[in-house]
Structures are given as structure tokens and as C-alpha cells.
Amino acid sequence: MQIAATSLDQTANTRDMIRGMLAESPAEREFNLDIGKGLIQFKDGRPGRIEPVTSSSRGLEGARPTFVVCDEVHHWIESNQGVYVWETLDRNVQKTAGAGSRLIETTNAFNPNENSIAQRTFEAAMELGATGILYDCREADRDIDLKDEDTVRAGVIAAYGDSHWVDVDGIVAAIQDPRTAPAVAYRxxxxxxxxxxxxxxxxxxxxACLDEDDPIKPGDQIALGFDGSLRGDSTGLVGARLRDGKLFVLGLWENPRDPRQPDWEVDVLAVEAAVQRAFETYKVEWAYCxxxxxxxxxxxxxxxxxxxRVFEYWTNKPMRMCEATERLHSAVAVGDVKHEGNPDLTRHMLNAVTREVPQGILITKDSPRSKKKIDLAVCAILAFEARADAIADGRLNARRGRVVGF
Known part of the structure; x- marks a missing residue:
């Protein structure tokens, strides 16, 4: 039997309960068990054990477990190798499923931006019609008023069901604590x-900012945001229409992570061509790069x-970048920005997580080694900031002229 999680400490949630139930029990005496802190096995050396496994465990492939507990699988994502671990454990169980081997997953509600194992199992069972999965979930009504104590209490009771040991009053108080973010309360x-x-x-x-009825047209006044890389991160070019702030993607060069292309690099000539095309097609009033x-x-x-029209914009200067980040965030919140629904832009925008610095809030990847890119989000911030500065400079609908001195 294997108890699996993203870290050894996480496996203790299940492992310590098992140790507590077995210690000084009839099962311990009858089966002559050695109940260690990390491993539970027979004292006489018979085959069979309960062991913790994590992404750092060696030799996962090819094991023949009879039962696997995958704990807190909403945390099992690509960046922490959780997906790899689950795929390996699932293969092992499938090979002996006919003999009764089983795998169970426990989880909180997942974050739909992370594509975790919890999300994949939910989608397989509830949306894709996969067979052989028992999906059991208790959930409060969606989007209840977190300030209404009676509604919150009813939601807690619904979510916890017959878990009579739960401190309902304590959970209600935690939800209504102003320090508890709504997303944390709901999830x-x-x-x-x-x-x-x-x-x-x-x-x-x-x-809610999606707008498919008013497309970007050649000749429109726009601002540009450019964020470049050569190998690891993506390179992107995003435009923002001056009159309404509508964002659109003019180029994305993203590492395909294909083992057949280990030396992949951004096509610099293609980037140059995209920038040239942008200036030839639209009235580019301001570009931050x-x-x-x-x-x-x-x-x-x-x-x-x-x-x-073309300016350097160093994104590693926190004060300036915090202000630009907040400008776009506020515009999205109140619907003062639009976009075309480009899936790459949406993916990068929703991949971004916040990082607090003394100057304010910046965006970053969910972890330094994460494969979930945010470069188009950075481009969007630069483009939206460039739009604001172009408008402040009086360029909206202004005819560009040329002053000649004699």
C-alpha cells in the first residue's frame, strides 16, 4: 500500500492516522506489525508494507501496489511533478486492477487555472464520461453571500454533510474573518x-471583457507592448487599441517543449517581421518594449x-511596473478593457499570480520553474500602459504631422 503526496510531510496527514489506529490495536498484535514513523511492515519479514511515496521517490515505475492513497491532489500539478507521479501510480494500479488493486484521491476544490490531477479527474468523470471512476463530492451552493452568516452556516453544513465532529461555528467565523480571501473561503x-x-x-x-463584435481593423490607432526572450520564456507582441483599450495578439513565440527540439530558440527574424507588420498595418502611436x-x-x-513612438520599458523597475500592473488589473475589474478571446492571451493572463513587493503588486509565474507562461500578460500590461501614455500625450485621433525648420 502506498500513501502518495507532493511532499513527505503531506503524506503524514494520512500516515499518522493509520499509525494512530493501528498502535496498540488487535491488528498490531495479531499481525505482529512494526509501526514505524515512516514505514509500517511485518516484524517477521513477510512481504507487505504501507509506505509513503512522493515525486522524489525512486523506483515508482513497475511497483505492484494493491491500494494507493493520493492525498490533496488539487496540489498535484506539472510544476511539482505531481502529474508525473499520478500517471506512474495509475499505470501501476491499472496493471493489477483485475486482481483488486485500487487508487483513491482526496482533494479540496481545485483551481481551474492549474490543470491539477483533481481537475483532470473531475473532467474525466463528470464531463468526458470516463468509466471505472466513482466521483463523490459535497459542495455548498455556488457564490453564496459570504457576509450573510445564516447563508454561510447553511453552506458549511451542506459542504461537510455528516461530519459531526466539525466545528461549524469556527468555520463560519473563519469564512467571515476579513483576512480570509473569498477564493480561499469558497475553495x-x-x-x-x-x-x-x-x-x-x-x-x-x-x-466578461470579451468583445467579438468590434474587430481590430487596419489603420486603427494602437499601442504596443513587447516582451522578449530567446530560449526559456516566451516572446510576445500585444496591441491595445487606443479608443477602447481592446487587447489583441500580434505575435507569440513560445518554446514547444518538444524533446525533438532541444535547442529551440525564438525566431528573431520572425519577431522583427511582426513588429514591421504592426507599424505598416496600424497607426502605432506608442510602443513599450x-x-x-x-x-x-x-x-x-x-x-x-x-x-x-518606440520606448524602452524596463519591467524590472518595481515602482513603475506595479503602477502599470494595477492600471490593467483595475480596468479588467470594472470592464474598461476588451479582448478578442485569443486563447494564448487568456492562458497567459490566467496563469499569472501576484507577488507583493514594497512598491505594490507585481505578477509572476506560480513557481520559478513553472512551465505556465505569463509573457503575453506582461505584454498586455505594457501595451495598456503605452495606450494610457499615448492618450495623455494627446495622440488619440490626433493627426500626426511633421515640423520642418528652415
């Missing part, structure tokens, strides 16, 4: 599927298209 106390409490944008708010890796190119763009 971890009421078992509602919610975006990460640290997520920069709520999916519902971003979806993050200099690393492309400083020489940005200098040439400034010479070619005008140093009053």
Missing part, C-alpha cells in the same frame, strides 16, 4: 471550484519608426 471551506486566491485575474472578470535580449533591435525600431 477550502465551502468546496466550490474557484481560481487561486493568489491569481492575478478572476476568470469570470476576464471572460522590455529591453533584455532585444536592446539592439529596439534601438533600430526607434530609429526606423520614430523615437517618439
Amino acid at each position: 477550502f471551506y465551502l468546496n466550490n471550484i474557484q481560481e487561486n486566491a493568489d491569481g492575478w485575474l478572476a476568470k469570470s472578470e476576464w471572460d 522590455d529591453p533584455p535580449y532585444f536592446q539592439e533591435a529596439i534601438g533600430r525600431w526607434s530609429i526606423t519608426f520614430g523615437d517618439d
